[in-house]
Amino acid sequence: MTTLLLIKTSLNALSSNKGRSALTILGIVIGVAAIVLIMSLGAGAQTVITSQLGGLGADLVVVRPGRQPTGPSDFAQTLFANSLKARDVGLLKQKTNVPDLIAAVPALVVPGSVTYGSYTSHPEVLGWSAQFMGDVFGVFPEQGEFFTQADIDAKASVVVIGSGVAEDLFGFNDPIGKNVKIGDRNFRVVGVLPSKGQVSLFDLNKLAIIPYTSAQTYLLGIDYYHEVMVRASSPGAVPRMVEDITLTLRAAHRITDPAKDDFFVVTQQGIVEQVQTILSALTAFLTMVVAISLVVGGIGVMNIMLVSVTERTREIGLRKAVGATDSDILRQFLIEAIFLTVAGGIAGVLIGSSLGFLLTLALGSVLGIEWTFTFPYVGALLAVGVSMLVGLVFGIYPARQASRKNPIEALRYE
Amino acid sequence: MDLIDVRRLQKSYETGEVQTGVLHGISFTIKKGEFVSIMGPSGSGKSTLLHILGFLDRPTKGEYYFDGQQAGAYTSQESAKIRNNRIGFVFQSFNLLPRISVLENVKLPLLYSDVPENEWDARAARAVEEVGLSHRMHFQPSQLSGGERQRVAIARALINDPDVIFADEPTGNLDSKSGTQVLELIDDLHNNGHTVILVTHETYTAEYADRVITLKDGLLESDRKIERRNHGGLLK
Numbered sequence: 001m002t003t004l005l006l007i008k009t010s011l012n013a014l015s016s017n018k019g020r021s022a023l024t025i026l027g028i029v030i031g032v033a034a035i036v037l038i039m040s041l042g043a044g045a046q047t048v049i050t051s052q053l054g055g056l057g058a059d060l061v062v063v064r065p066g067r068q069p070t071g072p073s074d075f076a077q078t079l080f081a082n083s084l085k086a087r088d089v090g091l092l093k094q095k096t097n098v099p100d101l102i103a104a105v106p107a108l109v110v111p112g113s114v115t116y117g118s119y120t121s122h123p124e125v126l127g128w129s130a131q132f133m134g135d136v137f138g139v140f141p142e143q144g145e146f147f148t149q150a151d152i153d154a155k156a157s158v159v160v161i162g163s164g165v166a167e168d169l170f171g172f173n174d175p176i177g178k179n180v181k182i183g184d185r186n187f188r189v190v191g192v193l194p195s196k197g198q199v200s201l202f203d204l205n206k207l208a209i210i211p212y213t214s215a216q217t218y219l220l221g222i223d224y225y226h227e228v229m230v231r232a233s234s235p236g237a238v239p240r241m242v243e244d245i246t247l248t249l250r251a252a253h254r255i256t257d258p259a260k261d262d263f264f265v266v267t268q269q270g271i272v273e274q275v276q277t278i279l280s281a282l283t284a285f286l287t288m289v290v291a292i293s294l295v296v297g298g299i300g301v302m303n304i305m306l307v308s309v310t311e312r313t314r315e316i317g318l319r320k321a322v323g324a325t326d327s328d329i330l331r332q333f334l335i336e337a338i339f340l341t342v343a344g345g346i347a348g349v350l351i352g353s354s355l356g357f358l359l360t361l362a363l364g365s366v367l368g369i370e371w372t373f374t375f376p377y378v379g380a381l382l383a384v385g386v387s388m389l390v391g392l393v394f395g396i397y398p399a400r401q402a403s404r405k406n407p408i409e410a411l412r413y414e
Numbered sequence: 415m416d417l418i419d420v421r422r423l424q425k426s427y428e429t430g431e432v433q434t435g436v437l438h439g440i441s442f443t444i445k446k447g448e449f450v451s452i453m454g455p456s457g458s459g460k461s462t463l464l465h466i467l468g469f470l471d472r473p474t475k476g477e478y479y480f481d482g483q484q485a486g487a488y489t490s491q492e493s494a495k496i497r498n499n500r501i502g503f504v505f506q507s508f509n510l511l512p513r514i515s516v517l518e519n520v521k522l523p524l525l526y527s528d529v530p531e532n533e534w535d536a537r538a539a540r541a542v543e544e545v546g547l548s549h550r551m552h553f554q555p556s557q558l559s560g561g562e563r564q565r566v567a568i569a570r571a572l573i574n575d576p577d578v579i580f581a582d583e584p585t586g587n588l589d590s591k592s593g594t595q596v597l598e599l600i601d602d603l604h605n606n607g608h609t610v611i612l613v614t615h616e617t618y619t620a621e622y623a624d625r626v627i628t629l630k631d632g633l634l635e636s637d638r639k640i641e642r643r644n645h646g647g648l649l650k
Contacts, residue, residue, distance in 0.1 A: 005525060005531075009525070012513075012514065016513045314509060315511055317509075318509045318511070318522075319522070319526075320470075320494065320497075321468075321470060321497060321503050321509075322497065322498060322503070322522055322523040322526065322570070323494050323495065323497050323498020323499065323523055323526035323527065323574075324494060324498075324525075324526050325490070325491050325494040325495075325526070326490060326491075326494075327491075328494075328526060407470050408465050408470050408471055411505065411509060
């Protein structure tokens with residue numbers, strides 16, 4: 001019997017019981033739809049994050065204390081590492097050490113909220129140089145102005161706040177010149193950032209910037225930095241500059257073995273690669289979890305195929321009596337099972353990608369970002385291929401049962 | 415040459431440790447073109463004998479030569495091939511597939527044959543015509559009467575132009591009128607040169623044959639030729 005005929009025969013058998021066929025493949029449909037959905041969202045997220053991180057600036061690198069984190073415990077030690085101090089920044093700024101450097105600015109993260117009278121706001125409070133924001137990201141105050149290097153040197157108690165923070169604390173009143181409380185200390189508002197939303201890694205609306213020296217002295221009581229942002233003269237100079245920074249800091253910290261470095265340099269390229277690695281791993285993990293549901297779906301198909309074989313015992317007997325070989329019967333039932341699961345796979349791809357498309361539209365409009373839908377070609381092909389495999393694996397047992405039926409017994413079966 | 419030649423045929427079934435003998439050594443020959451009835455009370459082993467002769471089962475002991483070839487030597491695949499193109503079966507309960515048309519049912523053996531696909535429809539249509547059901551060609555089995563269903567089954571048995579037609583109680587589920595029609599159709603096949611082996615327990619059915627083999631308790635009780643009676647054939 002030719003394969004084409006077998007397919008026709010199988011189609012006839014399946015279409016004579018449409019409702020049950022549809023229910024049988026439901027498990028496969030859901031499993032494949034979930035896989036395709038996850039893969040399409042994962043690919044979309046990667047594009048979004050990559051383009052967002054691209055905003056960090058290709059000429060910018062960040063020097064962090066501690067070891068390059070490779071696991072959760074490494075992240076913890078980074079927070080408490082105290083290896084980057086004012087002396088290091090001074091050394092980096094010397095032209096003889098790092099010739100490609102045009103700016104180096106320390107940064108600290110200050111926990112806590114900002115209050116004004118009875119009003120409270122919860123922005124991200126950074127000990128930083130506000131001017132750097134203008135230099136690197138081209139963002140300048142909407143009202144007032146940035147604090148200056150002189151303010152930083154004098155450890156002035158001044159703050160630049162985001163528009164969201166201003167609204168939280170002052171409503172429609174003018175915030176410039178008012179004193180807000182961060183921790184236990186009063187800071188005078190000198191500038192308000194424009195409401196631009198997300199810029200690079202910062203949500204401008206929810207930001208409060210104070211001089212890093214003030215953050216160290218009044219709020220954190222430490223003499224080291226959480227990180228140092230360094231800008232190169234051009235994106236092309238970044239690799240050479242990273243090399244120079246590494247050599248300078250190693251010499252300053254008397255480190256001979258690179259494995260014992262107490263700092264690391266993060267580049268935009270590095271972050272993008274890291275995030276992509278994490279996202280790919282996450283997508284792969286989710287896909288594997290969902291793949292288990294395909295196995296469950298396969299067991300469902302096997303069950304129904306077994307029922308179907310029993311129901312069609314007489315048919316099998318008759319086919320054998322008129323000349324069907326064991327392998328004809330085996331192939332007929334196997335093709336039925338594969339047909340079921342592949343149909344389920346294709347339906348799953350259609351449903352999964354439609355859901356992915358709709359979710360992309362929804363996420364894009366809710367988050368206000370450009371999130372484009374990516375059809376996961378590889379994932380779709382893979383899912384249909386795996387469905388076929390599931391049909392083969394879980395169809396073989398019922399098909400064997402069918403092919404081994406004794407024609408006499410089968411014909412007698414009522 | 416003898417079409418069928420069985421020698422000391424034995425068949426027993428094992429159920430757990432109990433062995434039940436069904437056939438205890440049966441020998442006879444059937445020539446091409448004969449119309450033989452196999453008779454006997456239920457439990458006499460006539461169905462088992464028919465299954466062995468029809469390549470649906472194998473004997474426990476003894477030899478079966480089909481057209482000069484030792485049947486025991488065939489693989490299950492070769493047996494399937496013989497069932498397909500040298501044997502036609504007609505069953506008591508018709509065994510038509512539901513939900514497909516008369517024509518498709520008649521075509522079924524062709525699916526497993528070497529006949530090219532473009533000849534199937536014409537061949538099946540001719541077979542349906544031969545049993546006088548051209549007007550029912552596209553009906554489903556459930557829309558037919560019992561007699562019509564059995565005629566469809568006969569058309570299906572004929573489609574590959576077999577050497578021998580085995581009919582296992584073909585009138586068992588029919589009223590006497592349609593039973594007679596079916597028997598006369600089978601008689602016509604015989605008159606057209608087909609070898610027919612009919613299993614029955616009804617004497618009047620058996621007497622369409624020109625030879626009656628009677629079994630009792632798994633042994634051959636009698637084997638007699640009978641005077642050919644003159645039946646008015648349906649398709650004459």
